[in-house]
Amino acid sequence: MSVFCRELTKSFDGVTALRDVSLKLSDQGIVALIGPNGAGKTTFLNVITGFEKPDSGSTEIDGTSIASLRPFEIARLGVSRTFQQVRLFWDMSIIDNVICARQGEPVEGPIRSLAKLGVRAEDRRNRRDAERALASVKLDGLANVMPQNLSYGQQKLLSIVCAVETEARTLIFDEPVSGVDARMRDEVLQVLDQLKNYRRLILFIEHDMEAVRAIADEVVVMDQGSIIAFGAPEEVLSHSEVIAAFWGK
Amino acid sequence: MPYLIHVAIQLLLYVGLAYALDLVLGTTGILNVCHAGFYGIGAYTAAVLCQTYHSPLWFEFAIAGLVAAIAAVLISLPSMRLHDDFFVLASFALQVILSQLMLNWKSVTNGALGISGIPAPILWRHNVLGKTDLLLLTLAIVGCIVWSVRNLQSSPFGRALCAIRADEILAQALGKPTVKYKMAAFVISGSLASAVGVLYAHYMTFIDPSSFDANVSITFITLVILGGAGSRWGPALGAALVVLLPEGLRFIDIPNSVGPNVKQIIFSVCLLLVLIFRPQGLAGHHEFGRFTTE
Numbered sequence: 001m002s003v004f005c006r007e008l009t010k011s012f013d014g015v016t017a018l019r020d021v022s023l024k025l026s027d028q029g030i031v032a033l034i035g036p037n038g039a040g041k042t043t044f045l046n047v048i049t050g051f052e053k054p055d056s057g058s059t060e061i062d063g064t065s066i067a068s069l070r071p072f073e074i075a076r077l078g079v080s081r082t083f084q085q086v087r088l089f090w091d092m093s094i095i096d097n098v099i100c101a102r103q104g105e106p107v108e109g110p111i112r113s114l115a116k117l118g119v120r121a122e123d124r125r126n127r128r129d130a131e132r133a134l135a136s137v138k139l140d141g142l143a144n145v146m147p148q149n150l151s152y153g154q155q156k157l158l159s160i161v162c163a164v165e166t167e168a169r170t171l172i173f174d175e176p177v178s179g180v181d182a183r184m185r186d187e188v189l190q191v192l193d194q195l196k197n198y199r200r201l202i203l204f205i206e207h208d209m210e211a212v213r214a215i216a217d218e219v220v221v222m223d224q225g226s227i228i229a230f231g232a233p234e235e236v237l238s239h240s241e242v243i244a245a246f247w248g249k
Numbered sequence: 250m251p252y253l254i255h256v257a258i259q260l261l262l263y264v265g266l267a268y269a270l271d272l273v274l275g276t277t278g279i280l281n282v283c284h285a286g287f288y289g290i291g292a293y294t295a296a297v298l299c300q301t302y303h304s305p306l307w308f309e310f311a312i313a314g315l316v317a318a319i320a321a322v323l324i325s326l327p328s329m330r331l332h333d334d335f336f337v338l339a340s341f342a343l344q345v346i347l348s349q350l351m352l353n354w355k356s357v358t359n360g361a362l363g364i365s366g367i368p369a370p371i372l373w374r375h376n377v378l379g380k381t382d383l384l385l386l387t388l389a390i391v392g393c394i395v396w397s398v399r400n401l402q403s404s405p406f407g408r409a410l411c412a413i414r415a416d417e418i419l420a421q422a423l424g425k426p427t428v429k430y431k432m433a434a435f436v437i438s439g440s441l442a443s444a445v446g447v448l449y450a451h452y453m454t455f456i457d458p459s460s461f462d463a464n465v466s467i468t469f470i471t472l473v474i475l476g477g478a479g480s481r482w483g484p485a486l487g488a489a490l491v492v493l494l495p496e497g498l499r500f501i502d503i504p505n506s507v508g509p510n511v512k513q514i515i516f517s518v519c520l521l522l523v524l525i526f527r528p529q530g531l532a533g534h535h536e537f538g539r540f541t542t543e
Binding site: 103119 | 397400401404405406407408409411412414415416418419420421422423424425426427430433434437534
């Protein structure tokens with residue numbers, strides 16, 4: 001699945017968050033999006049997932065323009081995401097969070113749900129797959145616990161599991177390891193790294209350069225709403241403009 | 250005995266209305282202020298069809314459900330995309346429009362005088378004449394409504410509605426068509442309320458606009474929140490409290506001059522006590538409007 005952005009521009013009350021951003025991402029691999037605070041990284045993710053509409057420019061996913069699509073339609077094209085602040089369905093158990101992410105419209109439709117047309121079998125299958133997904137991140141013992149009883153790192157991990165379980169081909173994670181302890185950080189990075197085996201495109205925002213170096217195949221650097229560098233991690237991170245943007249001259 | 254049957258039918262009608270509302274209020278988390286309007290659509294449709302065309306009960310249910318569904322779609326199409334607060338205003342507007350229609354469309358509704366002499370419902374070419382038969386019929390229909398709502402709430406559709414209630418943005422990010430699902434819940438809820446309205450018209454044999462105004466809608470919201478929005482038994486408990494508590498107060502010996510006021514005060518105090526000590530409702534798990542712990 002390819003993502004192609006062309007000259008995206010977005011302003012909020014006169015403040016330009018994105019300035020002519022163009023980027024083409026191939027259909028698999030791990031791409032890190034880095035940059036100082038206020039560089040426009042989250043705005044960029046919000047635009048390509050439909051949560052913000054650009055002032056100008058366009059985005060195509062697998063050749064389909066997303067200009068008129070709503071976030072759920074973009075998700076159905078195969079783009080799933082997490083958020084900077086952990087978002088989960090807080091009044092649903094952990095396993096129900098994952099099942100909810102897995103279940104799709106045919107089985108969710110009110111008529112089919114009311115008539116129970118094939119719903120039980122699919123629900124059982126989704127539960128089994130959700131249990132397997134939780135076991136793979138060592139959360140299976142907590143399946144019936146409410147998410148607020150998890151540690152912050154486990155909550156981040158659960159939100160990643162939910163995004164992955166939508167079976168989207170493009171996964172977008174907004175700061176997946178920020179604020180989590182070292183052990184959980186390694187676990188999250190391991191999960192992201194394993195996703196490479198499933199031929200998916202993973203785009204993630206991160207401030208932790210060690211994490212970026214550890215798993216990213218490519219790095220995109222943003223500053224003041226523009227992309228200032230794009231390429232292999234070692235090459236990009238030694239770029240003089242990138243060093244200036246991060247640590248000053 | 251007739252008194253007990255009257256109370257039982259009244260209770261069943263409220264239970265049906267409470268579960269129908271709970272699909273929107275408890276499961277989806279949307280404050281719907283026009284539930285009585287849908288109830289009224291059912292009652293007036295049944296009255297007009299039965300008196301004018303001697304139509305059978307199933308036909309009244311079908312037409313009432315259709316009219317309620319159309320009204321629900323018309324109001325939710327523009328408002329469901331907006332923030333939930335706008336939907337509250339839109340649903341209140343629909344309630345006002347429906348109340349005004351009942352009051353002023355005199356050729357159909359007979360205005361403030363209402364429609365009287367509504368005959369017993371026709372079931373398989375026979376009229377359901379006795380009160381006991383009507384009680385059994387109400388029990389069967391309300392049973393179907395409760396079964397349908399519970400079935401939906403525990404289904405993948407219900408899980409998706411809970412997800413929308415908990416975090417609509419996340420639900421969208423996971424591919425849920427939130428507007429479509431909210432509309433579906435609203436349409437189903439309105440149609441079920443109209444079915445209860447059909448039963449009400451045949452039971453009371455007289456209907457007027459005051460039975461379906463905004464105050465009645467607020468009573469329905471009160472009973473669902475009191476019982477516990479989104480819970481298994483909450484709507485039934487709320488309905489029982491709202492119907493049976495005033496009935497129980499009838500037996501307290503209070504001088505006639507102050508009786509109604511004192512009873513109203515006792516009822517209000519009981520409601521306040523529940524809301525203070527059980528803000529999540531008698532059988533609820535979540536305080537309405539505070540489902541998230543963010």
